[in-house]
Amino acid sequence: MHAATLLTIAGLGLLSSAQNLIRDPSVYGPALEVVHLYYDEFPTGIAVSSKGRLFSNYPGGLNANDTNNGSNGRYTIAELVSNTTERAFPSTQINSPPGGAINYTTYPPSGANYANYFIGSQSIVVDSADRAWVLDTGRVLTPNGTLVGASYGGPKLVGIDLTNNTVIKTIVFPTTVAFSDSYLNDVRFDLRANLTKSGQGVAYITDSSVEGRNGLITVDLGTGESWRHLDGHPSVRPVQQWLGYVWGVALYAFNPGRPFGFNSFGSDGIALSADGATIYYKAVGSRYLYSIPTVRLRDNSATSEVMAQAAISNHGETGITDGMETDTNGFIYHGNMEQNSISFFNPANGTDTLFVRDPRINWVDTMSVGTDGYAKPSNVMYERKLTCLPSYLYFTVNQLCFGAGFYPGTDRTVRPYIVFRVKLPNNGTKVILK
Numbered sequence: 431m432h433a434a435t436l437l438t439i440a441g442l443g444l445l446s447s448a449q450n451l452i453r454d455p456s457v458y459g460p461a462l463e464v465v466h467l468y469y470d471e472f473p474t475g476i477a478v479s480s481k482g483r484l485f486s487n488y489p490g491g492l493n494a495n496d497t498n499n500g501s502n503g504r505y506t507i508a509e510l511v512s513n514t515t516e517r518a519f520p521s522t523q524i525n526s527p528p529g530g531a532i533n534y535t536t537y538p539p540s541g542a543n544y545a546n547y548f549i550g551s552q553s554i555v556v557d558s559a560d561r562a563w564v565l566d567t568g569r570v571l572t573p574n575g576t577l578v579g580a581s582y583g584g585p586k587l588v589g590i591d592l593t594n595n596t597v598i599k600t601i602v603f604p605t606t607v608a609f610s611d612s613y614l615n616d617v618r619f620d621l622r623a624n625l626t627k628s629g630q631g632v633a634y635i636t637d638s639s640v641e642g643r644n645g646l647i648t649v650d651l652g653t654g655e656s657w658r659h660l661d662g663h664p665s666v667r668p669v670q671q672w673l674g675y676v677w678g679v680a681l682y683a684f685n686p687g688r689p690f691g692f693n694s695f696g697s698d699g700i701a702l703s704a705d706g707a708t709i710y711y712k713a714v715g716s717r718y719l720y721s722i723p724t725v726r727l728r729d730n731s732a733t734s735e736v737m738a739q740a741a742i743s744n745h746g747e748t749g750i751t752d753g754m755e756t757d758t759n760g761f762i763y764h765g766n767m768e769q770n771s772i773s774f775f776n777p778a779n780g781t782d783t784l785f786v787r788d789p790r791i792n793w794v795d796t797m798s799v800g801t802d803g804y805a806k807p808s809n810v811m812y813e814r815k816l817t818c819l820p821s822y823l824y825f826t827v828n829q830l831c832f833g834a835g836f837y838p839g840t841d842r843t844v845r846p847y848i849v850f851r852v853k854l855p856n857n858g859t860k861v862i863l864k
């Protein structure tokens with residue numbers, strides 16, 4: 431090396447150690463509290479009941495070790511019973527399909543067809559009437575990491591009464607709504623009676639399939655009918671050659687027995703506006719945030735699809751996001767994983783704002799707002815007019831991007847996976863639509 435170059439390098443070293451250079455502060459916003467540490471299965475979702483009970487789901491569709499094989503005791507839904515332990519919910523039995531979650535008598539192997547058992551759940555959500563709903567994809571991974579197709583009976587929405595932990599409703603999706611290669615990802619509820627003739631409210635679901643059709647599904651919770659909209663529309667699709675980065679690492683896709691490629695996660699995160707009038711949605715494999723009036727999703731008439739496509743709003747890029755959530759401020763909270771952060775989109779001014787940032791944040795999977803701040807006693811918990819203290823935003827940080835589904839295809843996650851919570855701004859709390 432030239433002597434002058436060596437001198438310059440030495441000089442730079444002296445300069446940087448002699449000065450306080452501006453640097454990334456890494457931390458921003460209200461303090462994060464650690465609520466739960468997972469040492470057993472790999473979680474994605476987190477749900478909080480009005481009494482503060484916590485529930486998670488563990489998708490066998492994302493981690494082959496969590497696929498119930500009939501004798502390994504794996505569960506796909508659990509209650510978080512202490513700071514570091516979980517227990518199958520609502521029972522071990524419903525989490526244990528006889529013979530396991532995979533039907534090996536078909537070729538290729540397929541998801542078992544039991545409507546009365548959980549196969550592989552990607553979401554659990556507590557609605558405005560304090561009932562838990564389990565969204566089952568009907569799909570899991572084989573031991574070599576191949577995602578099996580669903581069979582009728584697998585993909586379903588199961589409602590659970592939290593006062594006695596019993597199943598109150600099972601809505602099985604027809605194969606024209608949940609295809610065998612669909613991946614039912616996340617769900618939001620609006621229980622207002624005047625939305626439907628049957629008067630029991632609706633659910634809105636994302637299909638995030640990496641290999642099939644993406645779209646939004648609407649369910650009439652009274653009749654059990656369901657239908658799809660926006661199938662294949664660019665707003666529910668990943669963008670071509672999408673490449674995210676978390677903690678500086680490029681997130682290429684790994685598929686067993688195939689060259690590595692680009693991830694193609696479709697519509698995944700979904701949030702209902704505080705007035706129930708708008709659904710916000712986002713594909714993981716895209717940085718764009720979109721919305722659509724919910725009336726367009728509830729409509730299933732002959733012209734409903736063209737009207738739905740005409741009603742989509744594009745709010746521009748808001749970073750890389752998995753789950754999303756709303757509060758009474760009307761903010762749409764979402765992970766911005768490349769920034770180790772959670773931001774919120776404010777529909778009132780059309781812009782995205784940093785909320786919290788922390789080096790412990792990696793893959794922000796799912797969010798859930800509690801009712802912690804509502805005035806006590808608990809029988810008036812849902813009275814919106816009451817003065818209240820802020821509730822918390824709960825969210826899972828699960829290192830999904832360091833798992834076996836990403837290049838180089840080995841599990842590089844380090845337990846424990848985490849649930850954090852953080853106080854909402856301006857006394858924000860859970861939106862109640864019933």
Ligand SMILES: *[C@@H]1O[C@H](CO)[C@@H](O)[C@H](O)[C@H]1NC(C)=O
Pocket residue numbers: 499500501502
């Ligand atoms: C199920 O998994 C357990 C634990 O990993 C293993 O010991 C057992 O052989 C598996 N059984 C089947 C039927 O694959």
Ligand SMILES: *[C@@H]1O[C@H](CO)[C@@H](O)[C@H](O)[C@H]1NC(C)=O
Pocket residue numbers: 464465512513
């Ligand atoms: C669980 O965590 C909470 C909050 O950090 C703490 O107050 C409590 O003592 C912990 N409980 C146990 C059994 O460790």
Ligand SMILES: *[C@@H]1O[C@H](CO)[C@@H](O)[C@H](O)[C@H]1NC(C)=O
Pocket residue numbers: 533535536541542543544581
């Ligand atoms: C497995 O597949 C066979 C053939 O389609 C079917 O008859 C059987 O009911 C399936 N069993 C389960 C548990 O999915």
Ligand SMILES: *[C@@H]1O[C@H](CO)[C@@H](O)[C@H](O)[C@H]1NC(C)=O
Pocket residue numbers: 591593594596
């Ligand atoms: C559980 O509670 C619900 C609502 O109160 C009730 O309809 C149902 O019958 C109860 N189930 C059992 C098994 O007690």
Ligand SMILES: *[C@@H]1O[C@H](CO)[C@@H](O)[C@H](O)[C@H]1NC(C)=O
Pocket residue numbers: 622624625
């Ligand atoms: C449904 O009822 C709510 C009040 O619960 C009202 O604000 C809303 O405008 C009604 N919606 C329709 C479509 O009638």
Ligand SMILES: *[C@@H]1O[C@H](CO)[C@@H](O)[C@H](O)[C@H]1NC(C)=O
Pocket residue numbers: 538539572574575576686687
């Ligand atoms: C993985 O296992 C499935 C089911 O047993 C089999 O059909 C497939 O060929 C295997 N794939 C690889 C890449 O080994």
Ligand SMILES: *[C@@H]1O[C@H](CO)[C@@H](O)[C@H](O)[C@H]1NC(C)=O
Pocket residue numbers: 776779781783
């Ligand atoms: C948009 O609204 C949020 C919440 O009130 C606020 O923090 C942010 O600064 C606003 N953004 C702009 C550009 O005004």
Ligand SMILES: *[C@@H]1O[C@H](CO)[C@@H](O)[C@H](O)[C@H]1NC(C)=O
Pocket residue numbers: 493494495834841
């Ligand atoms: C599954 O468990 C095995 C044995 O403990 C471990 O080596 C492997 O990394 C695990 N795979 C995943 C995807 O967690």
Ligand SMILES: *[C@@H]1O[C@H](CO)[C@@H](O)[C@H](O)[C@H]1NC(C)=O
Pocket residue numbers: 817818819820856857
């Ligand atoms: C939150 O509620 C408390 C208690 O009612 C009140 O004192 C405080 O001013 C409120 N804060 C905001 C930002 O509205």
